[in-house]
Amino acid sequence: MTTKIYIPRDSSALSMGADKVAVAIAQEAKKRGKEVEIIRNGSRGLYWLETMVEVSTDKGRVAYGPVKVKDVSALFDADFLSGLSSNAGAHALSLGYTEEIDWLKKQQRLTFARVGITDPVSLEDYIAHDGYKGLKNALALSGDDIVRTVTDSGLRGRGGAAFPTGIKWKTVLACEAEQKYIVCNADEGDSGTFSDRMIMENDPFVLIEGMTIAGIAVGATCGYIYLRSEYPHALHVLNEAIEKAEQAGYLGEKIRGSGHTFQLEVRRAAGAYVCGEETSLLESLEGKRGMVRFKPPLPAIEGLFGKPTVVNNVISLATVPIILDKGAQYYADYGMGRSRGTLPIQLAGNIKHGGLVELAFGITLRELLYEYGGGSATGKPIRAVQVGGPLGAFLPESQFDTPLDYEAFTSIWAVLGHGGVVAFDDTVDMAKMARYAFEFCAIESCGKCTPCRIGSIRGVEVMDKIIADKNKQTPNTVKNIKLLRDLSDTMLNGSLCALGGMTPYPVLSAMNHFPEDF
């Protein structure tokens, strides 16, 4: 009997040697005369357990991890192909039934429903796991009705700005134009975030389906995925998936026999963080330097090549299929306050159990860091957490009870952003982190506005003085800290986009919450 073995092809799993483990298992099976079929699935997102190998049994998949090449022979010795009743259940790497792993079981995976379960590039697998049900419903609806469903779901832009997705679509739908575009912002540059990458590598069809629905809703026949160049694996998976969707009539002309057309193409970015800003992204797609545009006009009205354009983040678009499948209310029933639905949270940095946690809005940082994260990787106390990428505020322990909710974070002068949570232990020097925030802004500034272009460089210089004067009790420190606050004020209020405008978030939060480091 052939046993199915699942070994992830996700790039984080590969970064822990998943390919080598797959080769070793295939060789060992051959040597022992065992018939196995190795399926390269997506990662479940329990990254500290990668390479996580799953064996299919009558009662569900059984997981082992973290598996290294040197463990393979012992797993065969324990007869791990025969399920938990064999000696394998007692093996040190046995994790039991995958679905019963507490970390996974407690999650509410809507956008990530298939991730880690299916073969990412198998359209059959996608359809067998409820794929393309949303599109089927959308094809029976008018553009207005699709947009209303998305609006009613309460979905807000998951890239970080949290603008209601349905409102954006409505603006584009209302525009008269011979050509409109759907642009997927896949320039996931925030440190501590990888949910876009996981969707693209591990369930690419859900993004393709979401973009197709968006196109049908607003009357756009052409879509681009603007993918960061740091994600070569995602590029290959997306292109393979697009080709398969085209062959099966899910992309191209007359989609599934309807009158709708939607063409999709992946475009590679080129390593500029600022191109995650939507207008800079559009400039880049047009083949120019990624310089931020003035707004208005909004991209929804004059976007790519001057045409009405929906620009949405990967997670926003990948959430659309389940909303169209199960209805707006189903999605809106999750969450708290004005933050409806779920947020794919990424636990990163100095954390013991890092990975992807999708939950309804409302969980507190403390629960995430300790119940899911298991505390720091180094075993030291967690001193600071940066939420929302390099432009997000640093939060001290006293704010760990803040629930993950857009408005709750705004009220403590912080941002949820794209849902990245980066933990730091007590060895972190917050003055250095503030300096880095300016340094990063200086490296990535597009240069169009002065507060960002010059302010970031002056910020590095002032931070260097503060760091040099530390513990010397000189009057200069007081003067320099005042100067830094003035500079931050200018950047906050005078920058053209969020890069310069939000660099003061990490800087000021570090100064306010950790003054002893300055």
Add this chain to the structure above:
Amino acid sequence: MQSLQAKQELNMQKNWCEKLDLLIAEHRDMPGALLPLLHAIQDDLGYIPESSYAQIAKALSLSVAEVHGVVTFYHHFRSHKPGRHILQICRAESCQAMGAEALEAHAKKFLNVDYHQTTADQAITLEPVYCLGNCALSPAVMMDDEVYGRVSSADLDALVLEASASSVKA
């Protein structure tokens, strides 16, 4: 009389000019063609030689300055020939929280180069990178197109030695 090496170089240049024409023909009709074209050139050659700017500019009805402006705006594009392998070390916050700074310092010392430089044996070009999306397994590095997680100094040395030993480009 030309030396054999000079002849070879001349041949290579001629071949490259023909190849560039081909890449331009493949891309010029795409909307927003410049970035896809630059990617294709760098994928082929490892960099975008300044000598190609004029040909690109003419084909896309741009000025040479505009092509130069785009190449230099994006961190990913390089206008000088790199080593056989590119090693990128993540400098972003998540990796900093797991000791990236020490890893950077170690790499520079071990390779005896700074960022944007190539080792004396032309094996490795060292580049900084700001997030590889492997943040749950920080610190992370990327050798050519492969990501590595939870990288120790010893892991990095092993990666470098393995790459240096292979003479071909990955």
